[in-house]
Ligand SMILES: Nc1ncnc2c1ncn2[C@@H]1O[C@H](COP(=O)(O)OP(=O)(O)OP(=O)(O)O)[C@@H](O)[C@H]1O
């Protein structure tokens with residue numbers, strides 16, 4: 001890849017579609033692996049993206065999952081036109097969840113997703129307006145910690 | 148320890164990924180909560196779980212798990228096994244409960260992921 005050139009990949013994901021939930025993240029993961037991003041970084045990107053993708057499917061009735069890979073970093077943007085988050089501070093706390101029972105039965109809804117995105121990414125930003133939607137942006141530097 | 152050792156210890160049936168049993172098992176996680184698997188595992192972790200849905204395979208793919216052990220003799224659907232095969236993810240099935248499965252593996256020397264090993268990134 002040449003300097004300041006980037007590879008982009010974006011997917012619309014449908015709300016409540018648990019059959020295909022995670023496909024966007026899986027494709028982004030494959031792409032990043034292919035272009036040679038270090039495995040430990042790819043793993044963090046995949047986890048952060050998957051958490052955000054699941055949230056859009058579970059809480060927002062669908063949205064968009066996009067990746068832009070530069071030479072030195074990858075930026076993930078996950079956006080939706082869902083209900084928005086009334087109290088972002090609260091939503092960012094471990095254990096806070098409004099996930100319904102059928103989602104918990106699938107193994108989700110522990111209120112760990114947003115804290116995990118913060119933890120996995122090098123930069124995390126969330127913008128949410130009630131009644132308008134939510135946009136999450138995560139930046140991951142391509143500097144491996146694996147020696 | 149590798150997956151072949153795990154299979155013997157648990158007297159497990161290999162449902163898919165029989166060609167990948169040389170894979171090393173570094174650590175183990177016993178959970179039905181995918182939220183926790185996403186937050187508290189590291190690469191090459193073996194997941195023991197009672198869940199058999201597609202999300203388990205997706206979660207395993209995202210977190211680079213080395214294999215899944217399904218407990219209490221459960222068998223995932225054909226669709227789930229196919230997805231696992233596509234992702235080169237071995238799935239084993241044991242008659243033991245989740246508690247016993249973890250106990251057997253712990254006794255054989257496998258340990259869980261340390262919290263500090265799971266703190267990703269530079270934070
Ligand atoms: N895109 C979104 N739109 C609307 N609400 C959201 C969105 N993402 C998160 N939330 C709200 O924030 C809460 C916390 O999200 P978080 O991802 O941390 O936990 P969870 O999705 O409920 O459970 P887990 O991620 O552990 O499966 C959610 O329960 C939901 O109320």
Ligand SMILES: [Mg+2]
Pocket residue numbers: 051054055109112113114
């Ligand atoms: Mg979540």
